[in-house]
């Protein structure tokens with residue numbers, strides 16, 4: 091019986107400490123503009139920047155990627171992490187989302203053979219020194 095009480099006390103203490111941590115720095119940090127990510131709704135097409143705190147709110151829990159969250163514009167659970175087009179700065183859904191596109195649909199000419207661009211692999215510790223001028227990317 092004594093050990094059961096000890097376990098309950100230990101559990102209560104750990105819950106209390108987690109609540110303190112979550113209630114202070116983390117919650118404030120999650121609302122900072124630096125945590126903003128770009129989202130786009132598949133249903134209504136609305137794009138938006140959401141802080142980590144807002145994402146957790148709309149996802150109704152911690153967000154770990156790969157699933158849609160509630161769209162703040164239309165209320166449907168159809169908002170996905172979006173990509174930003176480097177040409178027109180528009181938001182679009184990548185090919186990882188069903189119905190998405192590997193390239194910005196606004197910038198791809200009709201009939202163009204869309205090839206998934208190779209993901210950039212940049213290691214900040216060893217940035218290669220270009221030996222020749224970079225090829226012009228159109």
Ligand SMILES: [Zn+2]
Nearest residue numbers: 131134161164
């Ligand atoms: Zn929507």
Ligand SMILES: [Zn+2]
Nearest residue numbers: 175178194197
């Ligand atoms: Zn574009």
